Amino acid sequence: MPSFELPLVLIAILAGTLAVTSAGRGAWVAIGILALSSSALEFSIADPNRIGMALRLSAIGIGLAAALPENLFEVKALRRDLAPSTLVGTLREHPVVVASAIAGLLLGLVPLALPIESSSDALRAAGVALLVVGLPPLLTSRFIEATTRAAVVTLAGTMLLRTSIFGALDPLSALAIGAGFTCILVVGGSVATRISNAEGER
Amino acid sequence: MSEGEVLTAIRALFPALMALSSLALVPLLKLWRGPERDGAAIHATAGVQVLLLATSIGAALAGAGYLSTLKIGQISIDPSEPGRLLVTLGGIVFAVIVGSGEGRRASTMGQIALFGIAAIDLSLAIPAGIAPIALLLFASVAISGAAASGKDDVSRARAVFRDLRTVSLLLPAVVIAEILRTAISYAAVDASYATPASLAAGTALGVSIVLIVAAGVFPFHSRLIKIFEALPIVGSLLVGVWIPSALALIVMSELSVLASSITDPLGGAIVPGILLAGAATLIFGAISALLHDDIGEIVGFIAVGNAGWLALAAAAALQSPTDTSSRLIVLPGTLAISLFGLWLVSVRRRYGTTSISELGGWARRTGANGIALISAIVALAALPPGAVLAARFNLLLLGGNPIIAIFAVIGQLILIGAAVRLLLIGFTPQSHVVHEAETRPFANVITISLIAGSIFVAAAAAGWLSIEAGGTGPLPPAPSVSPATSFDPGPSADPTAAPTGEPTPSVMPSMSEEISPAP
The missing domain is CATH 1.20.120 (Four Helix Bundle (Hemerythrin (Met), subunit A))
Known part of the structure; x- marks a missing residue:
């Protein structure tokens, strides 16, 4: 797994950045990729049974199935929204977020004080970068779907940072955090639907 | 099996x-x-x-x-x-x-x-650590989401959204506190780290933030008010009072263990800050409850006042880790606010309004509701004086600041005053709404259960049944939290200063193994 760590870290950070900067299909696909890559990173250490990873992926899968908007998987639209030029364009429109992700990555790579200095560099870098990318929209966004995605990015970053120091979660904690991911996605999706319905009626 | x-x-x-x-x-x-x-x-x-x-x-x-x-x-x-x-x-x-x-x-x-x-x-x-706190926080989001479902109401949806955002922000605070807590054991053996007292202060701040925000302590009270305004009463009580109370028990247990593991005073201004927040919350909640005219909002502000006591209890747990007063007041406060919730739902159901101006004479028309509110007031005041009132006074003594104590007492008296005001309105001449409302006969299962339930819960909350001591029992101890063994031990600033496992005189060994020794 260590040989895959760096590519996975870069994929997770890119997916996290796209999840908070894109809208619609691009963002939801990015959340899915973030879930896969961050779970693979988090449970690659000290979890030979991969129970935690299975729980996490199932939980996020259920959450995504409940929260995904309709018509997400229209092939034409997907191809258009996920085209490299569209993704690069999205990132170029949000230079501050991209700069935050890079700064977070570099900050995370530097061994800090306290027990963090004995932690895994790659996981710490991914964790700090995702926290730096996810926290600002989580604090300030007025859009419910965007806030939900930012919450998922922040939670993934927090768990990666924790794993970099303490190792993989025990099964009970993995279950609680997995349930949290599902909860955020389902409740966020349901709130967004309800508000749009109420505003539609008005 | x-x-x-x-x-x-x-x-x-x-x-x-x-x-x-x-x-x-x-x-x-x-x-x-x-x-x-x-x-x-x-x-x-x-x-x-x-x-x-x-x-x-x-x-x-x-x-x-x-x-x-x-x-x-x-x-x-x-x-x-x-x-x-x-x-x-x-x-x-x-x-x-x-x-x-x-x-x-x-x-x-x-x-x-x-x-x-x-x-x-x-x-x-389940053993203290990230799992129980995460479970409670996510349960709070799930409950508010479920309680708000079934109605496309924007204010309800916004209250749930606010809760989701809050919970997503609190979990990083818990993880940071966990990381700092682990660092205390390093600081004990390696002088190049920050002092145990300052790390303990950081940990206490991180853990207390969870309680302060979740319970609705000033200036984070608006979440609690929105919950009481928007969600049905079962959801409001669970998300705004019961789950924060369970969180408070976990947080106070963590704070007690943390404070008992160091002998130096905590760094920073953590304890005075929490004390001040507690007193300010009591005063703010009480005055707001007195000034508002919507019974939903008034009950919400009484709950804010109760959150003030939780903050004072958290400060007392840091000041005097072995004293059980801080955990003794959690359950009575929860029950008292639940009684107000019971009265609120009963009055709202009967008269279809929450405006005080339309509820004149409600107690004369529905005596059972009057008994429910009197029970709530007795529970809030913890009368007749007993273990609960003694625990509250003990908290103020442990705080060690007479001005804070005076403000807290004034706040509690105003809270009781706000509740008595609700009762007095029930004895004014009947309003049109109250007069026109349908009432059910007194000998009715719902009415009898309302009266019996109110009296029983008030008895438990005011300390008549002497069951409140059960709330101070121990929680399952935390598992040993230490950096993963798969990583290399961290080099200290001075490579020769290898950890010896001998604590410095400023650190007392923790009996509960809450803070593991450095590897």
Whole structure:
């Protein structure tokens, strides 16, 4: 797994950045990729049974199935929204977020004080970068779907940072955090639907 | 699995099993009544009330002894005395509230209550650390989402959204506190780290923030008010009072262990800051409750006042870790606010309004509601003076600041004044709304259960039954938290300064193994 760590870290950070900067299909696909890559990173250490990873992926899968908007998987639209030029364009429109992700990555790579200095560099870098990318929209966004995605990015970053120091979660904690991911996605999706319905009626 | 293990599993997971069984029972009852929608709703509500009472009795019988401790591999579910007490009383409180609420969604609210108290029991049964706090925080989001469902109401949806954002922000705070807590053991053996006192202060701040924000301590009170304004009362009480109370028990346990593990005073201004926040919250909640004219908002502000006591208790847990007063006041406060919630739902159901100006003479028209509010006031004031009132005064003494203590006492008196104002309005001439409202005969199951439930809960809250001490029982100890063994030990600033495992004189060994020694 260590040989895959760096590519996975870069994929997770890119997916996290796209999840908070894109809208619609691009963002939801990015959340899915973030879930896969961050779970693979988090449970690659000290979890030979991969129970935690299975729980996490199932939980996020259920959450995504409940929260995904309709018509997400229209092939034409997907191809258009996920085209490299569209993704690069999205990132170029949000230079501050991209700069935050890079700064977070570099900050995370530097061994800090306290027990963090004995932690895994790659996981710490991914964790700090995702926290730096996810926290600002989580604090300030007025859009419910965007806030939900930012919450998922922040939670993934927090768990990666924790794993970099303490190792993989025990099964009970993995279950609680997995349930949290599902909860955020389902409740966020349901709130967004309800508000749009109420505003539609008005 | 042997018969004994099955029985242990049932004892350990009884509230959760009852909550899950409601998922089958309620649809079956509705199916049985067929097309009679009202009849189906009444039977489903009665079924859920029976489940709530059964949960209460079952939790009391199962208790928190070793016979109820379930071990599955490395996972341990060890029900605690405070958890079981909260379930026992919560089952009764919510059964009465669901009955008074009536309506087609009453059974759904009962199911939400079942899952809420099951989450509280489970979180207080698993070892302290990230899992129980995460479980409670996510349960809070799930409950507010479920309680707000069924109606496309923007204000409800916004309240849930606010809760989701808050919970997502609190989890990083918990993880940072966990990281800092681990660093204390490093600081004990390596002078190049920050001092144990300053690291303990950082940990205390991170853990206290969870309590302060979740409980609605000033200036984070608006979340609590929005919850009471927007969500149905079962959801409001669970998300705004019961879950924060369970969190408070976990946080105070963590703070006590943290404070007892260091001998130097905590760094920073953590304790004065929390004390100040507590007193300000009491005063703010009390004055706001006195000035508002909507009974939903008034109950919300009384809950804010109760959050002030939780903050004062957290500060006392840091000041005097061995004193149990801080944990003694959690349960009575929760029950007192629940009684106000019971009164609120009953009045709102009967008169269809929450405006004080339209509720003149309500107590004369519905005496049972008057008894419920008098019970709530008795619970809030903790009268006649006993263990609960003594614990509150003890908290103020432990705080060690007379000005804070005076402000807290004034705040509590104004809170009681705000509640008495609600009662006095009930004895003014009857308003048009109250006069026109339909009332049910006094000899009615719902009315009798409202009166009996109110008196019982007030007795528990005011300390007449002497059961509040169960809320101070120990929680399952935290597992040893240390950096993963797969990583290399961290080099210190001075490579020769290898950890020796000998604590510096400023660090006392922790009996609960809350803070593991550095590897």
